[in-house]
Amino acid sequence: MAQFVLQRAMHASVVLVVVSLLVFCGIYAIGNPVHVLIDPRSSQEVIDQAIRNLGLDRPLWEQYLLFLRNAMEGDLGNSYVHSRPALQVILERLPATLELIFVAMSIAVVAGIPLGLIAGSMGERLPGRALSNLSVLGFSLPTFWVGLTLILIFSIELRWLPSGGRGEVGALLGVRTSLATSDGWKHVLLPAVNLSLFPMALLMRLVRSGVIEQANMDYVRFARAKGLSSTRILIAYIFRNTLIPVVTVMGLVTGGLIAFSVVTESVFAWPGIGKLIVDSIRLLDRPVIVAYILIVVLVFTAINFATDVTYSIIDPRIRLGGANR
Amino acid sequence: MCNKTSSLIKAVSLAAAMLPAIAAADELTIGARSELTMDPHFLWTGANTSYHVQIYGALLQLDAKAQVRPMLAESWRTVDDTTWEFKLREGVVFHDGTPFTAADVVATFKRLPNVPNAAGPLTGALVGIRDVVAVDDFTVHVLTNGPSPVVPHQVAQIPIIPSEIAESATTADFNTGKAAIGAGPFAIDTYVAGDRLELRRFDQFWGDKPEWERATFRFISDDSARVAAFLSGSVDMIDAVPPVDVSRLRETPEAIVHTGSSDRVIFLWMDHERDVTPFATDLDGKPLAKNPFKDSRVRRAINHAINRDVIVDRVMDKLAIPASQIVPPGFGGYDEAIDVPSYDPELAKSLLKEAGYPDGFGLTIHCPNDRYVNDGAVCQAVGQQLAQIGLKMIVEPMPRAVYFPMVTDHAGERSSLFLFGWGSSSGGEADLLWQGIHTFDKDKKLGTWNLGHYSNAEADALIEKALVTLDADERHRIEAGVIKTIMEDVAVVPLHYQTVNVATRKGLSYTVHADENTLITEVKKQP
Numbered sequence: 001m002a003q004f005v006l007q008r009a010m011h012a013s014v015v016l017v018v019v020s021l022l023v024f025c026g027i028y029a030i031g032n033p034v035h036v037l038i039d040p041r042s043s044q045e046v047i048d049q050a051i052r053n054l055g056l057d058r059p060l061w062e063q064y065l066l067f068l069r070n071a072m073e074g075d076l077g078n079s080y081v082h083s084r085p086a087l088q089v090i091l092e093r094l095p096a097t098l099e100l101i102f103v104a105m106s107i108a109v110v111a112g113i114p115l116g117l118i119a120g121s122m123g124e125r126l127p128g129r130a131l132s133n134l135s136v137l138g139f140s141l142p143t144f145w146v147g148l149t150l151i152l153i154f155s156i157e158l159r160w161l162p163s164g165g166r167g168e169v170g171a172l173l174g175v176r177t178s179l180a181t182s183d184g185w186k187h188v189l190l191p192a193v194n195l196s197l198f199p200m201a202l203l204m205r206l207v208r209s210g211v212i213e214q215a216n217m218d219y220v221r222f223a224r225a226k227g228l229s230s231t232r233i234l235i236a237y238i239f240r241n242t243l244i245p246v247v248t249v250m251g252l253v254t255g256g257l258i259a260f261s262v263v264t265e266s267v268f269a270w271p272g273i274g275k276l277i278v279d280s281i282r283l284l285d286r287p288v289i290v291a292y293i294l295i296v297v298l299v300f301t302a303i304n305f306a307t308d309v310t311y312s313i314i315d316p317r318i319r320l321g322g323a324n325r
Numbered sequence: 326m327c328n329k330t331s332s333l334i335k336a337v338s339l340a341a342a343m344l345p346a347i348a349a350a351d352e353l354t355i356g357a358r359s360e361l362t363m364d365p366h367f368l369w370t371g372a373n374t375s376y377h378v379q380i381y382g383a384l385l386q387l388d389a390k391a392q393v394r395p396m397l398a399e400s401w402r403t404v405d406d407t408t409w410e411f412k413l414r415e416g417v418v419f420h421d422g423t424p425f426t427a428a429d430v431v432a433t434f435k436r437l438p439n440v441p442n443a444a445g446p447l448t449g450a451l452v453g454i455r456d457v458v459a460v461d462d463f464t465v466h467v468l469t470n471g472p473s474p475v476v477p478h479q480v481a482q483i484p485i486i487p488s489e490i491a492e493s494a495t496t497a498d499f500n501t502g503k504a505a506i507g508a509g510p511f512a513i514d515t516y517v518a519g520d521r522l523e524l525r526r527f528d529q530f531w532g533d534k535p536e537w538e539r540a541t542f543r544f545i546s547d548d549s550a551r552v553a554a555f556l557s558g559s560v561d562m563i564d565a566v567p568p569v570d571v572s573r574l575r576e577t578p579e580a581i582v583h584t585g586s587s588d589r590v591i592f593l594w595m596d597h598e599r600d601v602t603p604f605a606t607d608l609d610g611k612p613l614a615k616n617p618f619k620d621s622r623v624r625r626a627i628n629h630a631i632n633r634d635v636i637v638d639r640v641m642d643k644l645a646i647p648a649s650q651i652v653p654p655g656f657g658g659y660d661e662a663i664d665v666p667s668y669d670p671e672l673a674k675s676l677l678k679e680a681g682y683p684d685g686f687g688l689t690i691h692c693p694n695d696r697y698v699n700d701g702a703v704c705q706a707v708g709q710q711l712a713q714i715g716l717k718m719i720v721e722p723m724p725r726a727v728y729f730p731m732v733t734d735h736a737g738e739r740s741s742l743f744l745f746g747w748g749s750s751s752g753g754e755a756d757l758l759w760q761g762i763h764t765f766d767k768d769k770k771l772g773t774w775n776l777g778h779y780s781n782a783e784a785d786a787l788i789e790k791a792l793v794t795l796d797a798d799e800r801h802r803i804e805a806g807v808i809k810t811i812m813e814d815v816a817v818v819p820l821h822y823q824t825v826n827v828a829t830r831k832g833l834s835y836t837v838h839a840d841e842n843t844l845i846t847e848v849k850k851q852p
Contacts, residue, residue, distance in 0.1 A: 031730020034444065039369045040747065041760065042449025043770040053442050080444040082518070083367045083496040092518055148549060155557040163557040164550055165543060166520055269545040269554070271519030279546065282695065284726045 005305075012301040016294055020071070023293050024064050024286075032056060033080055033284035054080055067290070076294070077287030081280070086287035090273055090295060096166055097265070097272030099179055101257045103188050104195035105250070112200040113239075113246070116207025121234055123212060131204065138201025147194045147267035154190060161190050164269035191268040195261055199253045206249055210242025243314050251307035255300045351538035353848060356551045356560035360544040363516060364499035365484035365507075366437055368445040371748065374482055375842035376542075380524070381484035381507030384411055384430065384465075385477055389847075390655055391588050391750040391839045393477045397425065397485055397508060401477055403795055404466070407455075409476045413463040417531045419487050420512040427459035432488035440496065450482040452770060472793035474800055478753050510535045510846055520544065524845070533846075540845045555580070555828060562829040564843040568642040568698060574828050585837025587825045588656065589748040590648050590757075591697055593690075593707070593818040594732075595624060596741045598778035604741035606687035608717060613686060618741065624815035626676035627742075630714040631707055632668040637821055640702045644826060648819035650808050651747065651762075653839075657754025657797065658804030663812055666819075673714045685715030691732065692744035694722035698823055704744055707820070732776050735765060739776065746823070747774075750840035755804045762811055763788045779816045 027033075034050045042050075051057050055066070067077065076087045119131040155163035167187035170180030178184030214220065215238065223233050262274035269275075273292065280288040359372035365381055378386060384398040398411040417425040434457040437447045453473040458466050467476055486494075487506055494504035505513045510532065511524040522542040526535050543560060545551040548567040552574070555563045566574065566582060574580045595618040596602040602616040617623040633647035649665040652658050677685060690708055694701030701722040708720035732739050747757045757774075764780040765772035771788075787807045794800040812819075825837045829848065836847045 030727055032734075033726075033730075035729040035733040036726050037368065037370075037444045039371075039445055039449055040774050041756065042369070042445070042773070043452045043760075044767055044773045045770060046446055046449040046452075047773070049438070049448070050444055050446060053446070054444055078442050080442075081362065081368065082500075083362055083364050083442065084500050089518070096519075148553065151550075151553045151557070155559075156553065159557070163554045163559050164545060165554075165559070266547040267550050269543070269547065269550050271517065271544075275546075276519065282724060282726055284730075 004308075008301070008305055012298070015301070016297055017068075019293055019297050020067070020290055021064065023290050024067065025060070027284060027286045027289060028060050028063075030284060033286060036284050037080060071294075076291040079280075079288045080285045081283055082285075082288075086285075086291040089288055090276065090291055093271055093273045093276055094295075095177060096270060097258060097261060097274060099177055099184075099188060100191055100195060100261060100264070100270060100272060101254060103179070103192035104257065105199060105254055107192060107196040108199035108203055109250070111196070112203030113207050115200075116204040117211060117234060117239065119204060120208040120211025121215070121230070123208070128208075132208065135201040135204045138197045138204075141197070143194060143198070143263045144267060146197060147191070147264055150190050150194055151267070162187055164267075166271055191264050191270050194268070195257060195264045199250070199257070202249060202253060203246060206246050207239075207242055210245060211238055214238045214241050240314065244311065247307055247310050247314065251303045255296075255303045258296070258299055350850075351536070353537045353540045353562070353845060354560045355540065355542050355843065355845070356545045356554045356563040357542045357843060358544075358546055358548075358551065358565040360519065360546075361522060361542075363502070363505065364440065364496040365486065366433075366440050366447050367443050367496055367499075369447045369449050369482070370445065371750075371841055374484075374840075375844070376522070377484040377507075378481075378509065378842065379511050379845060380505065380509045380513060381486060382509040383481050383483055383485060384413075385481040387478075387481055387750060387753075387838065387840055387842075389585065389836050389838050391753050393481055393753065396481075397430075398465075398480075406472045406793075406795075407469050409467040409469070409473075410460075411465045411467065411480070413465060414531060415463055417508055418529050419508050420506045420527055421487070422529075423487055423489075425485075425487075425508050426462045427465045428462075429488045429491070430465050430485055431457055431459045432491035433483065433485045436486075436491040437483070442496075447483055450479050452479075454479065472795050474792075474795050474797065475753070475756070478750075511540060514539070535846050536850055537845055537848070555830075558830075562827060562833065562835065562848065564827050565841075566826040566828045568644040568826070571644055571826055571828075572642060579831050581829050581831055581833070583827045583829065583835045583837050584644065585825050586646065586653055586655070586839060587748070587823040587841055588653060588750040588839040589697070589746050589823045589841075590651055590653060591645075591700075591703065591744065591746045591820045591823065592648065592651065593627075593820065594740075594743050594745055594777035595627075595815075595818070596739070596777055597780065597816070602741040603738055604689035604691075608684060608687060610687060616741075617680070617682065617686060620680045621815060622676045622680040623682070624818070626673040626680070626714065627711065628666040628673075628815050628818050629669040629676070630673040631666070631710050631818065631820070633665060633821060634668065635710075636703060636706050640699055640706050641821065644824045645698075645821040646824070648821050650812050650819055651757045651817060652749050652755040652808070653822040655839075656749050657801040658758070658808055659755075660805040660808055663809060670714050677715060682715075685717060687717040687719070688742060689719040689721055689740070690742045690744070691721045691723070691728065691740040693725040693728040696725040696728075697744075697746045700744060700746075703820065707744075733774075735776075735778075743776070744820075745776065748840065754801060755808060758784075758788050758804060758807055759792055762807070762816060777817070779811075781811065781814065781816070784811055784816075 038047055038050055079086045079089050082089050115131055119128045122128040151163045154161045167178045167184035168181040169176050169178045172180035262278050265272045265274040277292050361376040362368045362373055365377040382397050385393045386396040388394050397414055399414045401411045404410045453469050455470050456468045460466055490504045498504035502513055510530045512527045514525045515523040524540045526538045545554055551563050552570050554560045571582050574582050599616055601612055605613045605617050607613055637645045637647055647665045649663045692700055692704035704722050705720050708718040712718045732743055749756055759771050761774045763771040763785050765775045784807050787803055791800050791803040825841050827835050829835050832851055834849045834851050
C-alpha cells in the first residue's frame with residue numbers, strides 16, 4: 001500500500017511539472033496580458049511600467065524558473081486582475097464549487113442508480129424503455145439551455161427559487177458552507193439539478209447495462225433457483241457487481257465537474273472556480289490560470305487514487321498496484 | 326438558442342406579475358456586469374472608476390455628459406502655464422471620521438506609481454502631470470510639464486484615500502476591507518469575491534444625503550443571467566443591458582429601460598504605413614505588391630461601402646448612433662458640419678476602379694468578439710457590406726485576450742483592417758487625437774494607440790498646438806479643424822457611437838452617464 005501511494009505521488013509530481021510548463025508556454029504564446037488589462041488612455045511609459053510590474057519583461061525561461069522556485073514555497077504568483085495571491089483567489093472560491101458538485105453528484109447518484117436498476121431489470125417493459133429514452137435527453141440537452149429554462153420556470157414564473165447567486169453561509173460541523181442554511185439550499189438547488197442531469201443520465205445507463213449483463217450470469221440463476229426474490233437478487237447481488245464501471249465513471253465525472261462546471265456557474269452567477277477560470281482566460285490572468293490547472297491536476301490525481309482504493313474495497317480480487325502476484 | 330429563450334422570457338414576463346415585496350424600502354440591489362478590484366489604485370478601468378468614485382470620491386467628478394463638476398475640490402483654475410490650483414472643500418470627513426485635507430491628496434498621488442505588481446497603474450491617467458503639492462491645508466497645486474488643459478478630467482479619475490493609509494497600506498489590506506476608508510457617499514460593509522459588494526450610506530457625507538441606506542452590487546457577468554435576475558425580481562436594476570433584450574424589456578410593464586448616449590465611438594483602423602500590408606491580397610491569395618490603404622480612394626471607397634444605418638438598425642437594435650467622426654456630439658472638438666459618410670456602393674465601386682482595383686482584392690478584417698457591444702456581429706456586417714463592392718472578405722473575430730496583444734504590438738504584424746472602440750470621457754474631448762491620431766512618438770508620449778500608424782505632419786502640428794492651449798473654446802476649435810482634416814483623409818472609418826442601457830424596475834428613475842458609470846446616487850425613487 002505504501003509503495004502504491006509513493007508511486008502515485010511521484011507520477012503526480014511529474015504530471016504537475018509538465019502541465020505547468022505547457023500552460024506557461026501556451027499563455028505566453030497568446031500574447032502580453034498587459035495589453036488586455038491596461039486602459040487605452042495610458043501612455044507608453046505606463047504600459048512599460050505595468051509590464052515591469054508583472055515581470056513580463058524578462059525572457060520566458062527566466063519567468064518560468066522564477067515561477068518554479070516560488071511554487072516550491074507554495075507561492076503561485078499574484079493574480080494580475082485581483083491583486084491577491086492566485087492560490088488564495090482560487091481557494092476562496094473552491095468551497096462554493098465543491099458545494100455545488102457535492103449536491104449535484106448526490107442528486108445524480110440518488111436518482112441515477114435506482115433508475116438504472118429499474119431500467120435494467122424491467123428492460124423490455126414500458127418503464128425500462130421510457131427511462132432509457134429519457135436518459136438520452138440527459139446527455140443531449142445543452143446545459144446552458146436547461147439552466148435558463150429552469151430559471152424561467154422556477155424563478156421567474158413560479159417564484160419558488162432565486163435565479164442565481166449563492167445563499168447565506170453558515171457553519172456545519174465547523175465548516176463554513178452555504179449548505180448549513182435553508183437560504184443556501186434554496187440557492188443551490190437549481191444549479192445542482194442543472195449540473196446533475198448529465199451524470200445522472202450517464203449513471204443510469206451504466207447501471208442499466210451492468211444489470212442486463214449480470215442478469216445472465218450463472219450465480220443469478222442459482223440464486224433464483226434457491227428461491228430468492230428478484231428484488232433481493234437485484235439489490236444484494238447484482239448491484240454490487242455493477243459498481244466497478246460506475247465508480248470509475250463517477251470519479252472521472254466528479255473531477256470533470258469540479259474543473260469545468262463553467263456553464264452552470266455562469267448562468268446561475270455561482271461564485272465558483274469554473275467562472276473564475278473563464279474570466280481569467282479571457283483576461284489572460286496567467287498566475288490564476290496556471291494555479292488553477294495545477295489544482296485541477298491535483299484534484300484528478302486524488303480522485304483517481306480514491307477510485308483505485310475504492311475498487312479494492314468493492315472487489316476483493318483486485319489488488320492495488322496491478323496484477324503482478 | 327438565445328432567441329428562443331428571449332422570446333420565452335417575453336411571453337412569460339408579459340403574463341407574470343413581476344414585483345416581489347421589496348425587503349426594505351431603502352435597500353437597492355443592482356446586478357452589475359463587472360466586478361471591482363478592492364485596491365483603488367491597482368487597475369485603472371472604467372468599471373473600477375465607477376465603483377471607487379462612489380466609495381472614495383475624487384477631486385472632481387464627471388456628470389452625465391462627461392463634464393467635470395466639483396467633488397472633493399470646490400473650485401479650480403490655472404495659476405500659470407504649468408500650474409493648476411484646486412481649492413479643496415472644507416469640513417469633509419472620511420468614513421473613519423478623520424478630516425480630509427491637502428495632505429491626503431498629496432499622499433494619494435504619491436502612492437500611484439508605487440503600487441507593487443499593478444497591472445494597470447493609475448499613473449496612466451496622469452500623462453503630463455509632473456507633481457502634486459500642498460500649498461496649505463485646503464489648496465493643492467498640480468504641476469505639469471507644459472500647458473495641459475485636461476488636468477481637471479485627469480484628476481477626476483483618481484480616488485482619494487487618507488494619507489495614513491496611502492503611506493502604509495498594502496493591496497492586501499484593501500482586499501480584506503481594512504483599508505477601505507474613503508470620503509464618498511457610500512462605505513463598504515461586506516465584499517464577497519465573485520459574488521457581491523454591500524455598501525451602506527455614509528451619514529456624514531458632505532453632499533446631498535443619498536436616498537438609499539444600503540446598496541448591494543451583485544456581480545453577474547453573464548448577460549442572460551443578469552436579465553433573468555432582473556426579471557425574477559432578485560435585483561432592482563441592471564446595467565449593461567444587452568441590446569437584444571432592450572426591446573423586450575421595454576414591453577415589460579414593470580420595467581423601465583433608460584438609454585443615453587455613451588462616450589464611446591466604434592471605428593475601423595487601417596494600415597497606413599507599410600508598403601506591403603499582410604492581410605490585403607490579390608484574388609488568388611498572394612499579398613498585394615502595393616498597400617491599397619495608402620491610396621485615399623480606397624479608403625474613401627470603404628467609407629462609402631458601409632451602410633451604418635443598417636448596422637445600427639439590425640445589428641445594434643437601434644441602440645447606437647451612426648458616427649461621422651471620432652467623438653460623439655457634445656464632446657469638445659465635435660464638428661456638426663461633418664456628415665456621416667453616405668452609403669453609396671456605386672461610388673465605392675467606381676473609386677476602387679479608379680484606384681486600379683476594378684475586380685476588387687482580397688482583405689481580412691480583424692475584430693474582438695467579447696469587448697464592445699455586439700462587436701463580432703458588427704464586424705461580420707461590415708465584412709458583408711465590403712464584399713458587396715467586390716472585395717473578397719475574410720472576417721476574423723477573436724477573443725480580446727488574443728486580439729489586443731496582436732493589434733497593440735507596434736513592432737509586430739498587427740492587422741490591415743481592424744475594429745476598435747474609444748471612450749472620450751477621461752478628456753471630455755477628442756483625446757483620441759493625441760493618443761490615436763498623432764504619429765507614434767515614444768519620446769513625446771503621443772500616439773501610443775495609433776495602431777494604424779497614421780502619420781499626418783500637418784495634423785501632428787495642430788494636435789501639439791491644441792495640447793498646450795489652455796482656453797477650452799480655442800482648443801476645441803483647433804481640434805475640430807484637425808478632425809475635419811483627418812476625416813476627409815479617412816484616417817479611420819467611423820462606424821457608430823454606442824449607447825448606455827440601464828434597466829430599473831418601475832418606480833425608479835435613473836440618469837445615464839456617458840462614461841458608462843453605474844452610480845447609486847443617480848437612482849431615485851419616484852413618488
